[in-house]
Amino acid sequence: MKIEIPEGSPFGLVNLPYGVFSTRESGPRVGVRVADFVVDLAMALGDEVFARPSLNAFMAQGFDRWKEVRGRITELVSGEVPGEVVHAVADVTPHLPIEVGDYVDFYASEHHASNLGRLFRPDSEPLMPNWKHLPVGYHGRAGTVVVSGTDIVRPCGQRKAADETAPTFGECRRLDIEAELGFVVGTGSPLGSSVSTAEFARRVFGVVLVNDWSARDIQAWEYVPLGPFLGKSFATSISPWVVPLVALEAARVPTPPQDPEPLPYLREAEPWGLDIDLTVSWNGQDVSHPPYREMYWSPAQMLAHMTVNGAASRTGDLYASGTISGPEKDQRGAFIELTWGGKEPIQVGDEERTFLLDGDEVVISATAPGAGGGRIGFGEVRGRILPATEAKR
Structure with a gap:
C-alpha cells in the first residue's frame, strides 16, 4: 500500500x-x-x-x-x-517508548525561575547567585515515569500552610503541572568520563514532551535544604513518540544571551536552542503557549553539566528541561505561575481555577519548524487526575 x-x-x-x-x-x-x-x-x-x-x-x-x-x-x-x-x-x-535509566529534571527557564523567585522570595533577588553559572537540576525517580494517557492519582504527604502551626498529613491541595521537553540519551558515557557540548547531537537520540506533575504544598514543606522529593516523585508523564534529534535541525536557534559567559565546559560553538512551541490545554481549553526558544540553558549544556563530575550516563537516561515559560503571562508553563501562586485565578470553562481538581485533564502538545517548511509534531502528553482515595481501593 x-x-x-x-x-x-x-x-x-x-x-x-x-x-x-x-x-x-x-x-x-x-x-x-x-x-x-x-x-x-x-x-x-x-x-x-x-x-x-x-x-x-x-x-x-x-x-x-x-x-x-x-x-x-x-x-x-x-x-x-x-x-x-x-x-x-x-x-x-x-x-512507554524507552526503558528509563535515570531521570534528571533541570530548571533552565530564566522566566520560570524568576517568577518563582518573586513568588517565594519577594524581598530578595529572584534568581539565586548560582543560577546563571550552571544549569540547576535534581535527580528524579525513573520508576514513576509513565506514558501519556496514564491516569495520575493525587498524591498524599506532609504539607504545612502558612497559617498552620504544624504540618499535617493528607492529600495534595495544590496539584500542578510543568510543561517541559525531555531529552533521551541514546549512547551513554562511562563512569569517570564526561560528555562535551559538542557531543550532544551524537549522544542524544530524540525528544519527548514531558509533564512533570508537581505537588506544590508537599514540595514547599520538604524542599529546604535538599530540594524536591515527594512533591515530584509520584508521577512524570511523557509523550509516546520520540522525535529524532536530527528531525529538529530546522528548529535550531541561538539561546538567549548568556551573561556572564559560561565556564569553558558549558560553552557551545553552535548553540542548541530550539524553536518549539508548546500548548497547554486544561479540560479542553488552551490556557498557555510556552515557547522553548526562550530557555536560557540548552540541552547540550544540560548534558555537559550532568556528566562533568564523572557521573555515568546510560542508554535510556531521560533528562527534562524544567518548566518552559516565556515573558508573557499566557506563556507560563505551570499553573503556580499562571495563577500567581493561586492569587490570580484564571477562567477554565465556567469556573475560576487555580490548581488541579480531581477529574481534571491536562494535555500538552507541541510543534516545531520542519526541513523544507511546514511544522513537525510531537503528539501530546495527556493525563487525568484521580482522587487520592482511589489508590487505596
Missing part, C-alpha cells in the same frame, strides 16, 4: 518519530509514525532489534546506525509498503 501523507501533516517524512505500540495480535514492539499510521519496523525492515518492548536496544547501536535506519525508513515509506506492516494510529495501543 501507499501511505498517503496529507499536506501539512505534522508526521511527514521530515519527522518520522519512533514509538512502542501493540495491537490485538502482537505485543509491544517498535514502530515509526507516518501521518496517521504506524509502521511495524521489525516486520518492515526484518530486524529483530525492533521486536522489543522499548527503543533501548536500537538506541544503543549509536548515531551511525540511527542515520542508516532513518534513511531506510524514508525510502520504504516513500514507496509501496506491505499492508500487513501498517496500522492505523487509532487501532494501536501506545506504550
Whole structure:
C-alpha cells in the first residue's frame, strides 16, 4: 500500500518519530509514525532489534546506525509498503517508548525561575547567585515515569500552610503541572568520563514532551535544604513518540544571551536552542503557549553539566528541561505561575481555577519548524487526575 501523507501533516517524512505500540495480535514492539499510521519496523525492515518492548536496544547501536535506519525508513515509506506492516494510529495501543535509566529534571527557564523567585522570595533577588553559572537540576525517580494517557492519582504527604502551626498529613491541595521537553540519551558515557557540548547531537537520540506533575504544598514543606522529593516523585508523564534529534535541525536557534559567559565546559560553538512551541490545554481549553526558544540553558549544556563530575550516563537516561515559560503571562508553563501562586485565578470553562481538581485533564502538545517548511509534531502528553482515595481501593 501507499501511505498517503496529507499536506501539512505534522508526521511527514521530515519527522518520522519512533514509538512502542501493540495491537490485538502482537505485543509491544517498535514502530515509526507516518501521518496517521504506524509502521511495524521489525516486520518492515526484518530486524529483530525492533521486536522489543522499548527503543533501548536500537538506541544503543549509536548515531551511525540511527542515520542508516532513518534513511531506510524514508525510502520504504516513500514507496509501496506491505499492508500487513501498517496500522492505523487509532487501532494501536501506545506504550512507554524507552526503558528509563535515570531521570534528571533541570530548571533552565530564566522566566520560570524568576517568577518563582518573586513568588517565594519577594524581598530578595529572584534568581539565586548560582543560577546563571550552571544549569540547576535534581535527580528524579525513573520508576514513576509513565506514558501519556496514564491516569495520575493525587498524591498524599506532609504539607504545612502558612497559617498552620504544624504540618499535617493528607492529600495534595495544590496539584500542578510543568510543561517541559525531555531529552533521551541514546549512547551513554562511562563512569569517570564526561560528555562535551559538542557531543550532544551524537549522544542524544530524540525528544519527548514531558509533564512533570508537581505537588506544590508537599514540595514547599520538604524542599529546604535538599530540594524536591515527594512533591515530584509520584508521577512524570511523557509523550509516546520520540522525535529524532536530527528531525529538529530546522528548529535550531541561538539561546538567549548568556551573561556572564559560561565556564569553558558549558560553552557551545553552535548553540542548541530550539524553536518549539508548546500548548497547554486544561479540560479542553488552551490556557498557555510556552515557547522553548526562550530557555536560557540548552540541552547540550544540560548534558555537559550532568556528566562533568564523572557521573555515568546510560542508554535510556531521560533528562527534562524544567518548566518552559516565556515573558508573557499566557506563556507560563505551570499553573503556580499562571495563577500567581493561586492569587490570580484564571477562567477554565465556567469556573475560576487555580490548581488541579480531581477529574481534571491536562494535555500538552507541541510543534516545531520542519526541513523544507511546514511544522513537525510531537503528539501530546495527556493525563487525568484521580482522587487520592482511589489508590487505596
